Amino acid sequence: MVVNIFIFILGAVIGSFLNVLIYRLPREESIVYPSSHCPNCKKAIFWYDNIPIVSFILLRGRCRNCGNPISPRYLLVEFMTGILFLLIGPIFGFGIWDFGFYFAAFFICLLIVAFFSDLETEIIPDEIMILGIPFGLLFNLLKGNLQAAVLGCALGYSFLFLISLFGRSVFKKDALGYGDVKLAALMGAWLLYDKVLLGVFLGYLIGAVVSIILLSAKIKKFGDYIPFGPYLATGAFLAFFWGPQIISYYLTNFIGRY
Numbered sequence: 065m066v067v068n069i070f071i072f073i074l075g076a077v078i079g080s081f082l083n084v085l086i087y088r089l090p091r092e093e094s095i096v097y098p099s100s101h102c103p104n105c106k107k108a109i110f111w112y113d114n115i116p117i118v119s120f121i122l123l124r125g126r127c128r129n130c131g132n133p134i135s136p137r138y139l140l141v142e143f144m145t146g147i148l149f150l151l152i153g154p155i156f157g158f159g160i161w162d163f164g165f166y167f168a169a170f171f172i173c174l175l176i177v178a179f180f181s182d183l184e185t186e187i188i189p190d191e192i193m194i195l196g197i198p199f200g201l202l203f204n205l206l207k208g209n210l211q212a213a214v215l216g217c218a219l220g221y222s223f224l225f226l227i228s229l230f231g232r233s234v235f236k237k238d239a240l241g242y243g244d245v246k247l248a249a250l251m252g253a254w255l256l257y258d259k260v261l262l263g264v265f266l267g268y269l270i271g272a273v274v275s276i277i278l279l280s281a282k283i284k285k286f287g288d289y290i291p292f293g294p295y296l297a298t299g300a301f302l303a304f305f306w307g308p309q310i311i312s313y314y315l316t317n318f319i320g321r322y
């Protein structure tokens with residue numbers, strides 16, 4: 065119980081830092097200077113107004129100085145990072161003292177930053193891949209899966225690169241950004257060659273469902289740009305956490321019958 069509280073708080077504190085990355089990396093701002101400030105009135109935020117989750121609730125989501133609303137994304141990211149960190153133990157069997165716990169937590173953080181920065185700015189920062197690919201390969205090296213990870217990385221990259229070439233020649237515009245292609249390479253380094261394809265497939269599936277909902281609710285018009293990174297990141301997350309279960313469920317229920 066105490067360990068779980070610690071893990072949740074650790075996740076929320078790291079989530080608070082991820083919020084900084086989500087805002088600053090796509091804008092190419094320094095991540096250390098200046099310290100946290102309100103994007104509206106530019107006033108520095110004191111430590112007691114910067115406590116993960118707690119401060120957002122106490123301030124009712126508004127800046128103490130100017131009263132401008134703070135994006136609910138700040139609360140959401142802190143909370144979800146805490147919850148996802150809590151899932152690592154039950155799903156992977158990693159304890160707080162296992163190196164695997166911190167690797168899994170790191171991959172989750174990369175996906176969260178990719179998800180929200182693409183959603184808000186249509187940019188997936190290169191730093192995600194520059195940091196994430198070597199660490200993914202190292203994680204799999206330690207697990208004895210280096211070859212499968214290198215193959216996954218190359219497969220993810222070339223698969224989405226081909227889809228983007230195809231999309232460009234058929235639709236005469238970029239349906240898929242180069243950021244998505246690089247994100248798929250990152251996914252492969254962590255998920256290996258089998259689960260990277262699952263992750264991309266799930267990304268397309270979720271993307272299709274959400275796009276139909278957005279179009280029918282008239283939130284988006286046909287032909288509007290819808291960033292694909294958030295769907296890819298979601299697919300990657302599902303494949304990372306439940307990949308073997310999803311693959312065996314699919315094989316027994318859809319392939320096994322024939």
Ligand SMILES: [Zn+2]
Nearest residue numbers: 102105127130
């Ligand atoms: Zn303000």
